[in-house]
Amino acid sequence: MENESKFIAKLKNKESQNKSFEILLSKYKEPIYWHIRKIVLDHDDAHDVLQNTFIKVFKAINGFKEQSKLYTWIYRIATNESLNFIKSKAKKHFKTSEEIMIAQTNKLKEDPYFDGDELQIKLQELINTLPVKQKLVFQMKYEQEMKFKDISEILGTSEGALKASYHIAVKKIKKEIIKIQTF
Template identity: 50%
Template sequence: MHPTDQEILTMAQIPRQREEAFSMLVEKYRQRLYWHLRKMVIIHEDADDLLQNTFIKVWKNLGNFRGDSALFTWLYRIATNEALNHLNKKRTELLNSFDDLESVMSGQLDEDPLFNGDEIQKRLQKSILTLPDKQRLVFNMKYFDEMKYEEMAEILNTSVGALKASYFHAVRKIEALIDKELF
């Protein structure tokens, strides 16, 4: 059984227990954060690298965590920023190319030996890739992670109303793309 976030944070304040607390934190959140990142960047290696970067930032800043938000929220915010920065960097690298990032990621999804979904799941993932980053993020957090809008608002530092609108538009775009492909 995992310790509570408060237990982890209390241990992290004690110098000789900080590493153990961090290990507990990693164990508790590694998988959730990995899949959050993976849905954004598609490629396992990229998600893995971003997860490491996330935990490096967490390690460096754990002593500065003020508790203004839940630990989970803080971790997701760091991971989300890592993913968005990564996608922006990839777009910049492709600036002089005829390819756009979404097409590249869609092609990588086709070639990904770790993707174990069926054709319908692959179509859904490709449709999600056509969304702007923020809409894709909101859709993934709501649809796959089943987060409440209030949690998402805290993580993304935006209003519940804006998130509901983003999710609504994302769903409509995905439905239209899937309908277009089916007929």
């Protein structure tokens, strides 16, 4: 992609906006989809959140102050939209977000868009029992191999705190996986 500032200016310009937004979509739709999908797990939910995310990006681009990179800003919106989606779903079903995610993990066995054995489903279950910040940092670091610096910008948390959260998450998961593997 060309110089980011120039590209953002084109996104803000009404005449070049649609074409630039198509370029933005083609570059980010897949990584953002997978980021959302790992949070919400279900494909249909991920599709809804993906649409909401890009609608918000489209609506809010004029207010983007370029204090962070464009891609971390989009990831930040996607993360917040995913978490808000889970919260709304939980409210609708009179459950907590954690209960919703555990139910969602249990559905993975029958999900036509998920291939995984018992251990992989168990791992998803473990990830979804982590507190939100630990879960997000684990997914972004372990699965998406993002840099702590970028995760820090997306989640608005210091790198030190993220590294500590990742360390705790890894320890918890490691402990449970060892338990499963020894039985």
